[in-house]
Amino acid sequence: MPGRHALAVDDEGLQPAPPQPPSGWYADPVDDAQWRWWSGEAWEEHRHPRDPLLANEYAQPGTVKAAQSTVQPLASLPEPETAPTVFDPRDLRGRIPAQSLMEQVLRLSAEATTDAHNGRRKLPDEIHSWYAGAVGERRVADILSRLGDEWTVLHSVPVGSEGSDIDHVLIGPAGVYTINTKHHANKDVWVAGRALRVSNHPQHHISNAAFEARRAAKLLTQASGLTVETAGVVVVVGARKLVIKAAPDGDDVTVGVERDSELLGALQSRRIYSDEQVQRIVDAAVRPRTWSLLPVSTVDPRDLQSHFEALEPELAADARRLSQVASKGAATARPQRTAPSRPPSRRPSKKRRSILPGLMKLAVFAVALIIAVNYLGSLGAPSAPAPASFASAELEQSALSQAAGTAAFALDQLSPSGVRPASLVIGEDSTLKTPDGSVVVALPVGTTADYAPSADGLSYTLTLTGPQHGSAVTVTPEAGVVPAPATAS
Structure with missing residues (x-):
């Protein structure tokens, strides 16, 4: 949640705002x-x-x-026949959702080449990730448009000196929020503290959201003369599953992770700013120079959106084509079984050949094979792989912590009903498995695992102990991964 209070400062010395212009x-x-x-x-x-x-x-x-x-x-003064909706680059309320991403998509589109074989435009590969991001931001903007008139929503706010932007900034009586939209279509998202993983790959979404909120609070405080506290929100669009194992941790900044469909319900309704304070924050937020000293873009958003929407059918068709190519590539990569070809028939030779040389060769091969088998058997069974080696207990515990986090995520994936497996075993290949053979996680060679599920199967405790320094970590659904005291030196 944003801060609990806003401290007003002396308005002495503030210049009066220029008046609204007369008609025309x-x-x-x-x-x-x-x-x-x-x-x-x-x-x-x-x-x-x-x-x-x-x-x-x-x-x-x-x-x-x-x-x-x-x-x-x-x-x-005469009145104009029609009052235009004029784009004013000095007011960020004129920017449209995903404006920065749209500009990048159109720049990449201008770099497209022509395929010499079919005459089709070949778009740069990276254009699709920018397009997916724009789709996500526009989806979130559509949701934010349902907020009441007491809220001011800014989109694609340019910030800093390196061309970055904040996807959405919300300002209202209930607080100030910076929103970071992430489009993870059909992916599984897992959150615990400072960690956020997408399809088991770590991402920096939480730390980035905290940084954005912290920077926005500082800039708005300087520009408005109020103490502005800002919360960061990571909005996940299109995810198949969002699992919050522990509340997101943004250090000194409040950070939330929400599905797009649950965003409005997550915004608090308790008033913390007066109408006058809200207006002062809005007046500061809509000025581009509050956020960045870089030149203001003079691109008319209406023209930008028109060109972007005209390009969308081509982008969608190109994405489908690439998906089909990828599917065909995966299919052809699989080994195909083919029937053995039949050797060409030949007329039998009139001259009968002796089979004795062939029998002699076969006998020699059989003797050699028997000797080789006996020799290999005398060597004995292969030795077990050597335990993993770690230079320090800290490195060992770090590897165990990573394995424990992966195991927790996998156990959730393998337990759609919420009931965890009754037992886990470590296979000969040092993988932790369920009784039916499903792999939970690959462990450092020599690691031991102590798994204890609760009576109802809804919770568990998994302790991993290292092979060299005796480092240990424990993971539970409630507490996440927790280092445990070493059992050996």
Whole structure:
């Protein structure tokens, strides 16, 4: 959750915000120090300073006075026929979901080559990961659009000096959140403390979300004059399973991990900011220079989205084609059984050949084979593999901890009903297995395992002891992986 309080600071010295422009005048998209006239169809070359002291007078477009830089009362200004929805690069509310990712997708699309054989455009391979990310961010943005009017949602917020962005920033009476969207379609996600694994591969989502929230809190505090505390949220899109073994640990920052479908329910409803404080934070958050000193993108999001959506059918078709190629490749990689070819028939030789030389060769081969078998048997059974070697107890315990975490994840996978196996055994290949032979984890050679399930099978304790230094770790569904005292030196 975001912080419990917000401390106001003295407003003395703050400059009054420029007034809203009168009808027909809008913020100049190329110069934030002036207003500019919109004719109803295009921008005109009539501008006026955004000076609060001159707010009551503006030049009238199309008049001699305007050409002479004189002014006239606001009441006589003509109204444009249609008020445009103008993109203002100085206000981050104009950015669209996944804007940064869309820009990257279009840049990569421009690098596409043409296949000389079929004339088809060949898109760069990396474009598909960027596209998948954009799909995830747009999905989360659609969910966030259901929030009430008391919330301000910013998308694809450029931050820092290296071209990074924050997927979504939420500001409301209940707090400030930074959201990091991760699209893991049909993958299993496992969370415990600082660890997050996707299909058993470690990821840095939690530490990254904590960093984003910490940086946003600092920047918004500096820009708004309030003490702004920010929570980070990792939103998992499309996952097959999300298992939270222990609450995410973001150190000094609150971090949550949620499915996209459960995001709105995870946002707290308790008010911690007043309406005035919310507005001050919003005013700071919508200014690009609050987040980054890099030049502001002047790409019109409407044009960007139009080009991106026009490209989507090609991206989808290319993804299907690559999937089919991968499937065919996997099929051809399997060894195929073929019937032995029949040797060409030949007419029997009229001259009968003696079979004695062949019998002699066969006898010699049989004798050699018997001698070889007897010799190998005299060598005895092969010796067992040597135990794993670790330079220190710390390295041994680290290897055991990794094996224990993998085992915990595998036991969850092998227990869809929640009831764990009644026993586990270590095979000759040093793999920990269930009674039916399912592999739980490969252990360092020589490791011993003590597995004790609860009476109802819903919990268990698994202790792994190292082969060299006696290091040990214990894992349970409730506590996760916990180092245990060494049993030997």
